[in-house]
Structure formats: C-alpha cells, structure tokens
Amino acid sequence: NAGVTQTPKFQVLKTGQSMTLQCAQDMNHNSMYWYRQDPGMGLRLIYYSASEGTTDKGEVPNGYNVSRLNKREFSLRLESAAPSQTSVYFCASSLSGTADEKLLFGSGTQLSVL
Amino acid sequence: AQSVTQPDIHITVSEGASLELRCNYSYGATPYLFWYVQSPGQGLQLLLKYFSGDTLVQGIKGFEAEFKRSQSSFNLRKPSVHWSDAAEYFCAVGAGNFNKFYFGSGTKLNVKP
Numbered sequence: 133n134a135g136v137t138q139t140p141k142f143q144v145l146k147t148g149q150s151m152t153l154q155c156a157q158d159m160n161h162n163s164m165y166w167y168r169q170d171p172g173m174g175l176r177l178i179y180y181s182a183s184e185g186t187t188d189k190g191e192v193p194n195g196y197n198v199s200r201l202n203k204r205e206f207s208l209r210l211e212s213a214a215p216s217q218t219s220v221y222f223c224a225s226s227l228s229g230t231a232d233e234k235l236l237f238g239s240g241t242q243l244s245v246l
Numbered sequence: 247a248q249s250v251t252q253p254d255i256h257i258t259v260s261e262g263a264s265l266e267l268r269c270n271y272s273y274g275a276t277p278y279l280f281w282y283v284q285s286p287g288q289g290l291q292l293l294l295k296y297f298s299g300d301t302l303v304q305g306i307k308g309f310e311a312e313f314k315r316s317q318s319s320f321n322l323r324k325p326s327v328h329w330s331d332a333a334e335y336f337c338a339v340g341a342g343n344f345n346k347f348y349f350g351s352g353t354k355l356n357v358k359p
Contacts, residue, residue, distance in 0.1 A: 136289070167349075172255065174336060174349040175290075222289055231340030232278045232297050235347065237289030 134158050138223050138238035145213045145245045153208040153241050155223030161236070163229030164206035165190075166198060168219040169240075175222065181206055182229050213245045248273045248341050252350035259327050260358045267322040267353050269337030278340035279320040281311055284352075285333045293335075296320060307331070332357045 136157045145151055157164065162183045167175040167190075177190030181200040195217060197209045206225075210217060220242050224235040249272045259265050271277055278297055282290040294305025301313040311322045320337060337350040 165347075172351050174250075174252075174351040176349075177347070224289075231346060232295075233340075234280065234292040234295060235282075235290070237291070239287070239289045 136223055136225055136236055136238035138221075138241050140241060141239070142242050143244070145210075145243065147214060147245060149213050150209065150211050151213065152210075153221055153223075153243075154205070155207065155238060156205045157223075157225040157236070158204065159225065159227075159236065160203070161225035161227050162203070163226045164200065165224040165226075165235065166196075166206070166208045167222045167224065168192065169222060170219050178208065178221075180229075213243075215245045217243065218245045219243060248339055248346070248348045250337050250339050250348050250350035252335075252337055252353050254353045255351070256354045256356065258356040258358060261329050262326050265322075265324045265327045265331070265355070267335050267337075267355070269320045269322065269350060270318050271320065271337070271339045272318065273339055273341065279311075279313060280338040280340065280347075281305065281309070281320075281322050282336045282338060282349075283307075283333050284336065290336060293322070327355075327357055329357045329359065331355060 139154045165180040166178040176192050179198040181187045184203045199207050220240050223238040226233040251270045280295045281293040284290045296303045296313045334352045334354045336352045
C-alpha cells in the first residue's frame with residue numbers, strides 16, 4: 133500500500149548509543165517531517181525537509197540530525213541517545229508543504245533509552 | 247506565537263451518546279485547521295480540515311467540526327459515538343509559512359458500552 137513507511141517499529145537503546153530511524157514515502161511528496169510524541173505534549177516537530185536537498189530545524193531539534201537522502205527517504209539520527217529522547221517518533225509527508233495540506237503519517241517508532 | 251489548546255485530556259462517553267471535543271487556537275491570521283485521529287499503535291489520520299468558506303465542515307466517519315472565529319475555536323462533534331471511535335484526537339493548525347503545523351496535546355476518548 134502507498135504511504136509512509138518507518139523502520140524500526142520498536143527500539144531500545146542504552147544511554148550514549150547511536151541509531152538511525154528510517155522513513156520512506158512513495159507518494160512523490162516533496163515535504164517530509166519528523167515529529168516526536170510525548171504524553172500530554174502532543175506532537176512536536178523535530179526537523180523537516182521542504183524538498184530534496186534541504187532540511188530545517190523544528191521546535192525540538194537538539195540531539196538529532198537528519199538526512200534527506202533523496203525525494204523518498206528522510207532519516208533521523210540520534211548520535212548519543214539520552215533518556216530524554218525516550219518517545220514515539222513519527223515521520224510524515226505532504227505534497228508541497230503548504231499550511232493547507234494534510235500530513236500523511238507513518239505508524240511510528242517507539243524508542244526507549246535506558 | 248501560534249498554539250493549539252485542547253482543554254480535555256480524557257473524555258468518556260457512552261456508546262450512542264453525542265460527542266464534542268474542544269479545540270482553541272491562537273493565530274494572527276486566518277488559520278488552516280485540522281482534526282486528526284490516532285488509533286492505538288497507529289499514526290495519525292486526517293478526519294477533516296477547514297480552510298475557508300462554510301464554517302461547518304464534514305469529515306470522515308461521521309465527524310464534523312465548526313470554526314468559530316470569534317471564539318478562536320474549532321470543536322469536533324459527532325452525533326452518536328461508536329465503540330470504534332475510541333482513540334486519541336488531535337487538533338492542529340497550519341501556519342501561514344510553509345511546513346509549519348502546530349498540534350494540540352490531544353484528547354483521549356473512551357467509549358463505554
């Protein structure tokens with residue numbers, strides 16, 4: 133099925149370990165996003181990519197890096213994981229990124245940092 | 247600054263009862279407003295959106311929402327709730343700039359049989 137695919141679905145890390153969350157969309161969307169979801173705080177934007185080759189910081193970028201590898205793929209990297217990064221991470225995409233467009237979400241990655 | 251407030255963290259309604267979930271936003275210009283639903287273990291799915299025109303918008307699964315500029319509100323309603331509506335609901339506003347979406351903290355809906 134067409135959509136946004138995230139891997140892995142679950143991950144447990146120890147403090148200081150690194151990992152990369154992968155995201156791919158097959159809808160030829162230009163814009164892609166990484167959000168984190170924490171209880172009582174809704175979704176907060178970590179980074180976004182308006183188009184291939186560009187990335188920008190969102191509300192909570194500290195401790196993360198991103199790569200827009202090509203139009204389909206947008207990865208999120210934790211270089212040195214911290215317990216504060218325990219969260220559910222969602223990748224999303226939209227056709228052109230304008231504020232009137234809906235976001236299409238992946239099913240999420242549940243990350244625990246011990 | 248743009249913000250979205252969902253005052254109710256949890257709501258429980260009986261199956262067949264009506265539902266209203268509240269959303270208030272803060273934004274200087276005419277907002278683009280959205281309601282998303284998240285079922286357990288899933289990503290968010292769009293229920294409905296408002297851009298302009300008719301202030302009462304219809305969405306999927308029998309949901310509707312009304313934009314009230316004077317109250318800065320965009321409340322979600324359903325006349326008769328089904329057990330499958332149990333989920334978490336998020337209100338969001340799209341700001342005027344590209345790629346700026348702000349989400350509320352969510353309202354978790356429980357449905358009693």
